[in-house]
Amino acid sequence: MSPLYSACGIILLALTLSHHFRNHTSLAHTHTLFLTYGLTYQTSLLTHRLTFTSCALNTKHILCTAFTDFDSSPLRKPLFTPITPHGIFTLDGLAWKRSREQLRARLSNLRRTIDLSLCEEHFRAFLKHVPPDGGVFDAQRVVFALSLDLQTRFSLGESVDALGEMQSEEQRRFLGDLARVKERIVRDGFRGPLRHFEGKGAFWRACARVRGFVVERVRRDIEGRRSGGVGDGVGVPEEEINQSADQALSILLANDSMSTTLSGILYCLAKDERVVTKLRDSIVDSIGLEPPTWAQLGGLQYVRWVIQEAMRLYPPVVLNARVANKMTTLPTGGISSTKNNTNTTDSQNIPILIHPNEIVVFSTWSLHRLDPSFGPDPESFYPERWETRNPESMPGYIPFNKGPRSCPGQHYATIILTYLVTRMFQTFSTVTDYNAGPWRERISMTFENADGVLVGLS
Protein backbone atom coordinates (compact mmCIF):
# COMPACT_ATOMS: atom_id res chain seq x y z
CA MET A 1 0.00 0.00 0.00
CA SER A 2 1.55 3.30 -1.00
CA PRO A 3 2.24 5.89 1.74
CA LEU A 4 0.31 8.45 -0.36
CA TYR A 5 -2.78 6.21 -0.33
CA SER A 6 -2.46 5.78 3.42
CA ALA A 7 -1.97 9.53 3.97
CA CYS A 8 -5.13 10.23 1.91
CA GLY A 9 -7.04 7.81 4.18
CA ILE A 10 -5.89 9.68 7.26
CA ILE A 11 -6.81 13.03 5.74
CA LEU A 12 -10.29 11.83 4.68
CA LEU A 13 -10.83 10.51 8.19
CA ALA A 14 -9.70 13.80 9.68
CA LEU A 15 -12.07 15.71 7.36
CA THR A 16 -15.01 13.58 8.49
CA LEU A 17 -14.21 13.97 12.21
CA SER A 18 -13.56 17.67 11.82
CA HIS A 19 -16.85 18.15 9.90
CA HIS A 20 -18.91 16.58 12.72
CA PHE A 21 -16.97 18.50 15.38
CA ARG A 22 -17.73 21.82 13.64
CA ASN A 23 -21.41 20.96 13.20
CA HIS A 24 -21.90 19.75 16.79
CA THR A 25 -22.88 16.31 15.50
CA SER A 26 -20.03 14.03 16.64
CA LEU A 27 -22.11 12.29 19.29
CA ALA A 28 -25.31 12.04 17.26
CA HIS A 29 -23.32 10.68 14.31
CA THR A 30 -21.48 7.98 16.28
CA HIS A 31 -24.62 7.10 18.25
CA THR A 32 -26.68 6.58 15.08
CA LEU A 33 -23.97 4.30 13.74
CA PHE A 34 -24.03 2.24 16.97
CA LEU A 35 -27.81 1.87 16.58
CA THR A 36 -27.38 0.86 12.95
CA TYR A 37 -24.34 -1.44 13.05
CA GLY A 38 -24.12 -2.64 16.65
CA LEU A 39 -22.25 -1.62 19.80
CA THR A 40 -18.91 -1.98 18.06
CA TYR A 41 -18.24 -1.02 14.46
CA GLN A 42 -15.27 -0.28 12.27
CA THR A 43 -14.93 2.40 9.69
CA SER A 44 -12.29 2.45 7.09
CA LEU A 45 -11.16 5.28 4.86
CA LEU A 46 -8.75 3.99 2.26
CA THR A 47 -6.17 2.17 4.38
CA HIS A 48 -7.00 3.74 7.67
CA ARG A 49 -9.23 1.80 10.04
CA LEU A 50 -10.93 3.16 13.15
CA THR A 51 -12.85 1.05 15.63
CA PHE A 52 -15.71 2.60 17.60
CA THR A 53 -17.21 0.89 20.61
CA SER A 54 -19.93 1.55 23.15
CA CYS A 55 -19.81 -1.99 24.49
CA ALA A 56 -19.11 -2.42 28.23
CA LEU A 57 -17.10 -5.61 27.69
CA ASN A 58 -14.80 -3.98 25.13
CA THR A 59 -14.38 -0.80 27.15
CA LYS A 60 -13.51 -2.78 30.26
CA HIS A 61 -10.99 -4.72 28.17
CA ILE A 62 -9.28 -1.54 26.94
CA LEU A 63 -9.27 0.21 30.33
CA CYS A 64 -8.62 -2.73 32.66
CA THR A 65 -7.96 -6.25 31.35
CA ALA A 66 -5.67 -5.32 28.43
CA PHE A 67 -4.62 -1.92 29.82
CA THR A 68 -0.98 -2.40 28.81
CA ASP A 69 -1.89 -3.12 25.15
CA PHE A 70 -3.19 0.42 24.65
CA ASP A 71 -1.59 3.87 24.95
CA SER A 72 -2.96 7.40 25.20
CA SER A 73 0.16 9.40 24.47
CA PRO A 74 0.36 8.96 20.66
CA LEU A 75 -2.88 10.96 20.39
CA ARG A 76 -2.34 13.40 23.24
CA LYS A 77 1.38 14.11 23.31
CA PRO A 78 1.44 16.26 20.16
CA LEU A 79 -1.54 18.24 21.46
CA PHE A 80 -0.52 18.77 25.09
CA THR A 81 3.26 19.09 24.81
CA PRO A 82 3.31 22.87 24.23
CA ILE A 83 1.51 23.45 27.52
CA THR A 84 2.55 20.48 29.71
CA PRO A 85 5.60 18.82 28.12
CA HIS A 86 5.87 16.26 30.94
CA GLY A 87 2.32 16.35 32.29
CA ILE A 88 0.43 13.13 32.97
CA PHE A 89 -1.75 13.50 29.87
CA THR A 90 1.31 13.20 27.60
CA LEU A 91 2.74 10.09 29.24
CA ASP A 92 2.47 6.31 29.11
CA GLY A 93 4.43 3.44 30.64
CA LEU A 94 6.92 4.03 33.45
CA ALA A 95 6.94 7.82 33.17
CA TRP A 96 3.13 7.83 33.51
CA LYS A 97 3.37 5.55 36.57
CA ARG A 98 5.79 7.94 38.26
CA SER A 99 3.61 10.95 37.50
CA ARG A 100 0.56 9.08 38.79
CA GLU A 101 2.35 8.29 42.07
CA GLN A 102 3.12 11.97 42.59
CA LEU A 103 -0.51 12.89 41.94
CA ARG A 104 -1.73 10.19 44.28
CA ALA A 105 0.30 11.73 47.07
CA ARG A 106 -1.39 15.05 46.39
CA LEU A 107 -4.91 13.66 46.16
CA SER A 108 -4.77 11.35 49.17
CA ASN A 109 -5.82 12.44 52.65
CA LEU A 110 -8.68 14.55 51.37
CA ARG A 111 -9.67 15.74 54.82
CA ARG A 112 -6.39 17.62 54.87
CA THR A 113 -6.58 18.67 51.22
CA ILE A 114 -10.15 19.97 51.12
CA ASP A 115 -11.01 22.88 53.38
CA LEU A 116 -14.82 22.98 53.58
CA SER A 117 -14.77 26.58 54.80
CA LEU A 118 -13.05 27.57 51.53
CA CYS A 119 -15.71 25.65 49.59
CA GLU A 120 -18.26 27.71 51.47
CA GLU A 121 -16.44 30.91 50.56
CA HIS A 122 -16.54 30.00 46.87
CA PHE A 123 -20.17 28.90 47.11
CA ARG A 124 -21.07 32.34 48.52
CA ALA A 125 -19.25 33.99 45.62
CA PHE A 126 -21.36 31.83 43.28
CA LEU A 127 -24.57 33.04 45.00
CA LYS A 128 -23.73 36.63 44.05
CA HIS A 129 -24.14 35.64 40.38
CA VAL A 130 -27.62 34.14 40.84
CA PRO A 131 -30.24 36.77 39.93
CA PRO A 132 -32.98 37.31 42.54
CA ASP A 133 -36.51 35.89 42.22
CA GLY A 134 -35.59 33.07 39.86
CA GLY A 135 -34.33 35.37 37.10
CA VAL A 136 -32.53 33.69 34.20
CA PHE A 137 -28.75 33.21 34.14
CA ASP A 138 -26.32 30.98 32.27
CA ALA A 139 -25.47 28.44 34.97
CA GLN A 140 -22.87 26.82 32.73
CA ARG A 141 -20.81 30.02 32.58
CA VAL A 142 -21.08 30.66 36.32
CA VAL A 143 -20.28 27.11 37.51
CA PHE A 144 -17.35 27.09 35.09
CA ALA A 145 -15.94 30.11 36.94
CA LEU A 146 -16.77 28.52 40.30
CA SER A 147 -14.84 25.34 39.51
CA LEU A 148 -11.92 27.37 38.14
CA ASP A 149 -11.71 29.25 41.43
CA LEU A 150 -11.78 26.01 43.39
CA GLN A 151 -9.26 24.26 41.15
CA THR A 152 -6.77 27.12 41.05
CA ARG A 153 -6.97 27.36 44.84
CA PHE A 154 -6.20 23.61 44.96
CA SER A 155 -3.50 23.45 42.31
CA LEU A 156 -1.79 26.86 42.60
CA GLY A 157 -2.42 27.70 46.23
CA GLU A 158 -4.44 30.80 45.21
CA SER A 159 -7.75 31.32 43.47
CA VAL A 160 -7.86 33.24 40.17
CA ASP A 161 -11.02 34.92 41.38
CA ALA A 162 -13.00 34.12 38.23
CA LEU A 163 -16.23 34.80 40.15
CA GLY A 164 -14.96 37.89 41.92
CA GLU A 165 -15.04 41.55 41.09
CA MET A 166 -11.44 42.10 42.18
CA GLN A 167 -9.78 40.11 39.41
CA SER A 168 -6.43 41.55 38.39
CA GLU A 169 -5.45 42.23 34.77
CA GLU A 170 -2.91 39.40 35.05
CA GLN A 171 -5.56 36.93 36.24
CA ARG A 172 -7.95 38.01 33.50
CA ARG A 173 -5.29 37.50 30.87
CA PHE A 174 -4.37 34.10 32.32
CA LEU A 175 -7.99 32.91 32.10
CA GLY A 176 -8.32 34.15 28.52
CA ASP A 177 -5.08 32.43 27.52
CA LEU A 178 -6.04 29.19 29.27
CA ALA A 179 -9.40 29.14 27.46
CA ARG A 180 -7.67 29.74 24.08
CA VAL A 181 -5.13 26.99 24.74
CA LYS A 182 -7.81 24.46 25.66
CA GLU A 183 -9.98 25.36 22.71
CA ARG A 184 -7.08 24.88 20.28
CA ILE A 185 -6.01 21.54 21.83
CA VAL A 186 -9.52 20.12 21.44
CA ARG A 187 -10.03 21.47 17.92
CA ASP A 188 -6.67 20.07 16.84
CA GLY A 189 -7.58 16.70 18.35
CA PHE A 190 -10.54 16.43 15.98
CA ARG A 191 -8.66 17.76 12.97
CA GLY A 192 -5.78 15.28 13.14
CA PRO A 193 -3.14 16.08 10.49
CA LEU A 194 -5.26 18.97 9.16
CA ARG A 195 -4.22 20.94 12.25
CA HIS A 196 -0.85 21.60 10.65
CA PHE A 197 -2.51 23.89 8.09
CA GLU A 198 -3.25 26.54 10.72
CA GLY A 199 -0.48 28.71 12.18
CA LYS A 200 0.48 28.07 15.78
CA GLY A 201 2.30 31.24 16.80
CA ALA A 202 -0.56 32.68 18.89
CA PHE A 203 -1.18 29.29 20.49
CA TRP A 204 2.45 28.86 21.52
CA ARG A 205 2.58 32.37 22.92
CA ALA A 206 -0.60 31.73 24.96
CA CYS A 207 0.92 28.42 26.22
CA ALA A 208 4.09 30.23 27.30
CA ARG A 209 2.11 32.89 29.19
CA VAL A 210 -0.11 30.31 30.93
CA ARG A 211 2.93 28.27 31.91
CA GLY A 212 4.77 31.36 33.13
CA PHE A 213 1.82 32.30 35.37
CA VAL A 214 1.65 28.78 36.83
CA VAL A 215 5.44 28.41 37.30
CA GLU A 216 5.58 31.68 39.23
CA ARG A 217 2.84 30.58 41.66
CA VAL A 218 4.18 27.06 42.06
CA ARG A 219 7.63 28.48 42.87
CA ARG A 220 6.13 30.87 45.42
CA ASP A 221 4.07 28.06 46.95
CA ILE A 222 7.01 25.65 47.29
CA GLU A 223 9.38 28.31 48.57
CA GLY A 224 6.76 29.51 51.05
CA ARG A 225 6.27 26.00 52.40
CA ARG A 226 10.03 25.34 52.61
CA SER A 227 10.61 28.51 54.59
CA GLY A 228 7.55 27.94 56.78
CA GLY A 229 5.89 30.95 55.18
CA VAL A 230 8.43 33.39 56.62
CA GLY A 231 10.79 34.77 54.02
CA ASP A 232 12.63 33.37 51.04
CA GLY A 233 12.95 29.63 50.81
CA VAL A 234 15.78 29.67 48.28
CA GLY A 235 17.29 26.95 46.18
CA VAL A 236 14.32 24.92 44.92
CA PRO A 237 15.66 23.02 41.88
CA GLU A 238 14.15 24.11 38.54
CA GLU A 239 13.33 20.48 37.76
CA GLU A 240 11.10 20.26 40.82
CA ILE A 241 9.37 23.52 39.93
CA ASN A 242 8.74 22.36 36.37
CA GLN A 243 7.42 19.01 37.55
CA SER A 244 5.01 20.68 39.96
CA ALA A 245 3.95 23.13 37.25
CA ASP A 246 3.15 20.21 34.92
CA GLN A 247 1.11 18.63 37.67
CA ALA A 248 -0.76 21.86 38.46
CA LEU A 249 -1.48 22.42 34.76
CA SER A 250 -2.78 18.87 34.33
CA ILE A 251 -5.17 19.47 37.22
CA LEU A 252 -6.28 22.76 35.67
CA LEU A 253 -6.85 21.08 32.31
CA ALA A 254 -9.00 18.46 34.07
CA ASN A 255 -10.99 21.23 35.77
CA ASP A 256 -13.82 21.54 33.29
CA SER A 257 -15.21 18.11 34.26
CA MET A 258 -16.50 19.58 37.52
CA SER A 259 -18.36 22.34 35.74
CA THR A 260 -19.87 19.97 33.14
CA THR A 261 -21.24 17.87 35.97
CA LEU A 262 -22.73 20.86 37.80
CA SER A 263 -24.21 22.18 34.53
CA GLY A 264 -25.64 18.73 33.75
CA ILE A 265 -27.22 18.53 37.21
CA LEU A 266 -28.90 21.95 36.89
CA TYR A 267 -30.03 21.20 33.34
CA CYS A 268 -31.66 17.90 34.39
CA LEU A 269 -33.20 19.39 37.53
CA ALA A 270 -34.71 22.30 35.58
CA LYS A 271 -36.77 19.72 33.73
CA ASP A 272 -37.84 17.69 36.76
CA GLU A 273 -39.68 19.39 39.59
CA ARG A 274 -40.30 16.08 41.37
CA VAL A 275 -36.58 15.43 41.77
CA VAL A 276 -35.89 19.01 42.89
CA THR A 277 -38.46 18.70 45.69
CA LYS A 278 -37.21 15.28 46.73
CA LEU A 279 -33.59 16.45 46.64
CA ARG A 280 -34.24 19.47 48.85
CA ASP A 281 -36.41 17.49 51.29
CA SER A 282 -33.78 14.75 51.55
CA ILE A 283 -31.12 17.33 52.47
CA VAL A 284 -33.20 19.40 54.88
CA ASP A 285 -34.62 16.31 56.60
CA SER A 286 -31.21 14.80 57.23
CA ILE A 287 -28.97 17.81 58.01
CA GLY A 288 -31.14 20.94 58.09
CA LEU A 289 -29.94 24.23 56.62
CA GLU A 290 -26.43 24.47 58.08
CA PRO A 291 -23.47 23.76 55.74
CA PRO A 292 -22.64 20.05 55.78
CA THR A 293 -19.77 18.75 57.89
CA TRP A 294 -17.32 16.11 56.72
CA ALA A 295 -19.20 13.44 58.65
CA GLN A 296 -22.52 14.43 57.04
CA LEU A 297 -21.28 14.50 53.43
CA GLY A 298 -21.04 10.71 53.13
CA GLY A 299 -24.64 10.20 54.29
CA LEU A 300 -26.40 12.34 51.65
CA GLN A 301 -27.59 9.43 49.58
CA TYR A 302 -30.10 11.18 47.29
CA VAL A 303 -27.58 13.92 46.49
CA ARG A 304 -25.19 11.16 45.43
CA TRP A 305 -27.79 9.53 43.17
CA VAL A 306 -28.59 12.87 41.52
CA ILE A 307 -24.89 13.46 40.80
CA GLN A 308 -24.39 9.90 39.48
CA GLU A 309 -27.45 10.15 37.25
CA ALA A 310 -26.43 13.52 35.79
CA MET A 311 -22.93 12.10 35.09
CA ARG A 312 -24.55 9.14 33.35
CA LEU A 313 -26.52 11.35 30.96
CA TYR A 314 -23.95 14.16 30.66
CA PRO A 315 -20.55 12.56 31.27
CA PRO A 316 -17.84 15.25 31.08
CA VAL A 317 -15.63 13.07 28.87
CA VAL A 318 -18.02 11.90 26.16
CA LEU A 319 -15.61 10.40 23.65
CA ASN A 320 -12.20 8.93 24.36
CA ALA A 321 -9.60 6.97 22.45
CA ARG A 322 -6.65 4.64 22.84
CA VAL A 323 -4.00 3.45 20.38
CA ALA A 324 -2.93 -0.20 20.29
CA ASN A 325 0.80 -0.57 20.97
CA LYS A 326 0.88 -4.19 19.72
CA MET A 327 -1.26 -6.70 17.85
CA THR A 328 -4.20 -7.24 20.18
CA THR A 329 -7.93 -7.91 20.24
CA LEU A 330 -11.24 -6.64 21.53
CA PRO A 331 -13.23 -9.49 23.05
CA THR A 332 -16.47 -8.96 21.15
CA GLY A 333 -18.18 -7.26 18.21
CA GLY A 334 -16.40 -9.00 15.34
CA ILE A 335 -18.21 -10.27 12.30
CA SER A 336 -18.45 -13.98 11.61
CA SER A 337 -17.57 -14.88 8.05
CA THR A 338 -20.57 -17.22 8.04
CA LYS A 339 -23.04 -14.51 9.08
CA ASN A 340 -24.69 -11.72 7.21
CA ASN A 341 -22.37 -8.73 7.64
CA THR A 342 -25.21 -6.23 8.05
CA ASN A 343 -26.57 -8.05 11.09
CA THR A 344 -23.77 -7.23 13.48
CA THR A 345 -24.53 -7.47 17.18
CA ASP A 346 -22.03 -7.76 19.98
CA SER A 347 -23.90 -10.78 21.31
CA GLN A 348 -21.97 -12.88 18.78
CA ASN A 349 -18.93 -12.67 21.07
CA ILE A 350 -16.54 -12.79 18.16
CA PRO A 351 -13.25 -11.01 18.95
CA ILE A 352 -11.88 -8.25 16.76
CA LEU A 353 -8.24 -8.14 15.76
CA ILE A 354 -6.65 -4.75 16.40
CA HIS A 355 -3.37 -4.03 14.64
CA PRO A 356 -0.50 -2.04 16.19
CA ASN A 357 -1.11 1.75 15.93
CA GLU A 358 -4.82 1.32 15.28
CA ILE A 359 -7.12 3.67 17.15
CA VAL A 360 -10.08 2.50 19.20
CA VAL A 361 -12.60 5.21 20.10
CA PHE A 362 -15.00 4.53 22.95
CA SER A 363 -18.12 6.58 23.49
CA THR A 364 -19.05 7.03 27.13
CA TRP A 365 -22.07 9.03 25.95
CA SER A 366 -23.47 6.07 24.00
CA LEU A 367 -22.37 3.42 26.49
CA HIS A 368 -24.33 5.22 29.23
CA ARG A 369 -27.44 5.07 27.05
CA LEU A 370 -27.10 1.70 25.35
CA ASP A 371 -25.79 -0.59 28.07
CA PRO A 372 -28.72 -2.70 29.31
CA SER A 373 -27.45 -2.64 32.92
CA PHE A 374 -29.06 0.79 33.50
CA GLY A 375 -32.56 -0.66 33.26
CA PRO A 376 -35.57 0.72 31.43
CA ASP A 377 -35.86 4.18 29.90
CA PRO A 378 -32.12 4.99 29.84
CA GLU A 379 -32.71 8.39 28.18
CA SER A 380 -34.64 9.69 31.18
CA PHE A 381 -33.17 11.35 34.26
CA TYR A 382 -34.18 9.04 37.10
CA PRO A 383 -31.87 9.16 40.16
CA GLU A 384 -33.80 6.32 41.82
CA ARG A 385 -32.27 3.87 39.34
CA TRP A 386 -29.18 3.99 41.60
CA GLU A 387 -31.12 2.53 44.53
CA THR A 388 -30.41 -0.97 43.26
CA ARG A 389 -27.15 -0.33 41.39
CA ASN A 390 -23.57 0.12 42.53
CA PRO A 391 -21.53 2.34 40.16
CA GLU A 392 -18.27 0.71 41.29
CA SER A 393 -19.29 -2.73 40.06
CA MET A 394 -20.89 -1.69 36.76
CA PRO A 395 -18.47 -1.95 33.80
CA GLY A 396 -20.93 0.10 31.72
CA TYR A 397 -20.76 3.16 34.02
CA ILE A 398 -17.52 5.03 33.36
CA PRO A 399 -17.80 8.80 33.97
CA PHE A 400 -14.36 8.61 35.63
CA ASN A 401 -13.22 5.70 33.44
CA LYS A 402 -12.12 2.52 35.19
CA GLY A 403 -8.83 0.70 35.76
CA PRO A 404 -5.30 1.97 36.40
CA ARG A 405 -5.84 5.21 34.48
CA SER A 406 -9.21 6.13 35.96
CA CYS A 407 -9.58 9.69 37.23
CA PRO A 408 -7.33 10.27 40.25
CA GLY A 409 -9.54 13.24 41.20
CA GLN A 410 -12.69 11.14 41.49
CA HIS A 411 -13.03 11.24 45.29
CA TYR A 412 -11.94 14.87 45.49
CA ALA A 413 -14.53 15.79 42.83
CA THR A 414 -17.29 13.76 44.48
CA ILE A 415 -16.80 15.53 47.81
CA ILE A 416 -16.74 19.01 46.30
CA LEU A 417 -19.78 18.28 44.11
CA THR A 418 -21.72 16.85 47.05
CA TYR A 419 -20.89 19.92 49.10
CA LEU A 420 -21.94 22.36 46.36
CA VAL A 421 -25.16 20.57 45.38
CA THR A 422 -26.15 20.30 49.04
CA ARG A 423 -25.56 24.01 49.61
CA MET A 424 -27.45 24.93 46.42
CA PHE A 425 -30.55 23.02 47.49
CA GLN A 426 -30.40 24.16 51.08
CA THR A 427 -30.55 27.65 49.59
CA PHE A 428 -33.04 27.17 46.72
CA SER A 429 -36.13 25.04 46.25
CA THR A 430 -37.05 25.76 42.61
CA VAL A 431 -35.17 25.50 39.34
CA THR A 432 -36.86 27.27 36.44
CA ASP A 433 -36.09 26.04 32.95
CA TYR A 434 -35.28 28.78 30.42
CA ASN A 435 -33.61 26.50 27.85
CA ALA A 436 -35.29 26.90 24.48
CA GLY A 437 -34.16 23.59 23.01
CA PRO A 438 -32.50 20.28 23.82
CA TRP A 439 -28.84 20.07 24.91
CA ARG A 440 -26.75 20.88 21.80
CA GLU A 441 -23.35 19.25 22.06
CA ARG A 442 -20.17 21.27 22.18
CA ILE A 443 -17.12 19.15 22.84
CA SER A 444 -14.50 21.28 24.54
CA MET A 445 -11.90 19.98 26.99
CA THR A 446 -14.97 18.24 28.40
CA PHE A 447 -18.58 18.58 27.31
CA GLU A 448 -20.88 21.60 27.16
CA ASN A 449 -24.24 22.77 25.93
CA ALA A 450 -23.48 25.03 22.95
CA ASP A 451 -26.48 27.19 23.97
CA GLY A 452 -25.53 27.48 27.65
CA VAL A 453 -27.59 26.14 30.56
CA LEU A 454 -30.25 28.77 31.17
CA VAL A 455 -31.99 28.41 34.50
CA GLY A 456 -33.40 30.44 37.37
CA LEU A 457 -32.94 29.52 41.04
CA SER A 458 -35.35 30.62 43.74
Ligand code: HEM
Ligand atom coordinates in the same frame (compact mmCIF):
# COMPACT_ATOMS: atom_id res chain seq x y z
C1 HEM B 1 -16.79 15.26 37.86
C2 HEM B 1 -15.51 15.46 37.80
C3 HEM B 1 -14.54 14.65 36.99
C4 HEM B 1 -14.75 13.70 36.02
C5 HEM B 1 -16.07 13.17 35.53
C6 HEM B 1 -13.45 13.28 35.56
C7 HEM B 1 -13.25 12.32 34.58
C8 HEM B 1 -12.00 11.88 34.18
C9 HEM B 1 -11.77 10.87 33.18
C10 HEM B 1 -12.86 10.13 32.39
C11 HEM B 1 -10.44 10.70 33.06
C12 HEM B 1 -9.71 9.70 32.17
C13 HEM B 1 -9.28 10.33 30.89
C14 HEM B 1 -8.51 9.31 30.06
O1 HEM B 1 -7.66 8.60 30.51
O2 HEM B 1 -8.76 9.25 28.90
C15 HEM B 1 -9.80 11.62 33.97
C16 HEM B 1 -8.45 11.76 34.10
C17 HEM B 1 -7.85 12.63 34.96
N1 HEM B 1 -8.49 13.43 35.88
FE1 HEM B 1 -10.48 13.62 36.15
N2 HEM B 1 -12.48 13.97 36.24
C18 HEM B 1 -13.10 14.80 37.13
C19 HEM B 1 -12.48 15.68 38.01
C20 HEM B 1 -11.15 15.74 38.23
C21 HEM B 1 -10.52 16.57 39.22
C22 HEM B 1 -11.27 17.48 40.21
C23 HEM B 1 -9.17 16.39 39.12
C24 HEM B 1 -8.05 16.98 39.92
C25 HEM B 1 -8.14 17.42 41.13
C26 HEM B 1 -8.96 15.45 38.03
C27 HEM B 1 -7.73 15.04 37.59
C28 HEM B 1 -7.53 14.14 36.56
C29 HEM B 1 -6.21 13.78 36.05
C30 HEM B 1 -4.88 14.36 36.51
C31 HEM B 1 -6.42 12.82 35.05
C32 HEM B 1 -5.35 12.10 34.22
C33 HEM B 1 -5.08 10.75 34.86
C34 HEM B 1 -4.11 9.87 34.09
O3 HEM B 1 -3.89 10.08 32.92
O4 HEM B 1 -3.61 8.91 34.72
N3 HEM B 1 -10.18 15.07 37.53
N4 HEM B 1 -10.78 12.31 34.64
